[in-house]
Amino acid sequence: MSLALWSIPLIGALIGWFTNYLAVKMIFRPQKPVIVPVLGIVIQGVLPKRKPEIARSLGEIVARELVSFDEVAEQVSKKFHREDLVNILAGQANEAVMKSLPSVTPEPVKAMAGHLVAGIVRHQAPDLLTEFTGKALEEIKKQVDLAKLVEDKINQMDWEQLERLVLEVSSKELKHIEVLGGVIGFMIGVVQLVLAYS
Structure with a gap:
């Protein structure tokens, strides 16, 4: 079998x-539609052409499958140190009462009034905070549409940003696709060669 025949694979x-x-x-x-001369075929990259649809689909997937608002709210609640906030509110209430009393008021009376109000705040604030944060x-x-937020964010990205983002995530896989094409093409060539001389 001549060396030239191996040019087939x-x-x-x-x-x-x-x-x-x-x-x-x-x-x-291409990012923008290009018309092929003579044939009149319009060619445009898949992602640039379908960017709005892709953005909408990704937004829906993120909101439905990846991150729900209830999960976000749960995480916020976990990070929300209610006891610390109650102590801050009680301290501010104490300070406000002491400052608001007339200067002629004896300091012990001011301190007692401040501590009294701070105690009320400490007692009532947890329930109020629970109700407030829930509402x-x-x-x-009601106001935030997570899917729309993701969709708008993607649509606002310029094309170079979006392309870099996709390549950062999938450049290795895309290279594998290119190499796989070469491997399959070589194997088909070998099969043709074997069939031709069998």
Whole structure:
């Protein structure tokens, strides 16, 4: 079998690699529609062409499958140190009472009044905070559309940013696709060679 015949698998590998290389590039480019002369075919990268739809789908997936508002609220509640906040409120109430009393009021009376109000705050604040945070989170839930937030964020990104983001995540896999095209092309060439001379 002559050496020239082995060019068949090599050409197959080259065609397979180039086809996949081109397919990967066409995920991102051209960014704007390009009309092929004579044929009149309009070519545009998959991601640039479908960016609004992709942004909407990603927003829905994030909101539905990855991060729900209830999970966000739960995490906020865990990080929310209620006891510390109650102590801060009680301290501020104590200070406010002592400052608001007339200067002629004896210091022991001021201190007693301040401590009394601080005690009331410490007693009532936990329930009030629970009610307040619950209502606040419900209101935020009504006002904030997580899916729309993600969609808008993606749509606001310029194309270079979005391309870099995708490549950072999947550049290795995309390279594997290119190489796989070459391997498959080579194997097909070998099969053709074997069939031709068997």
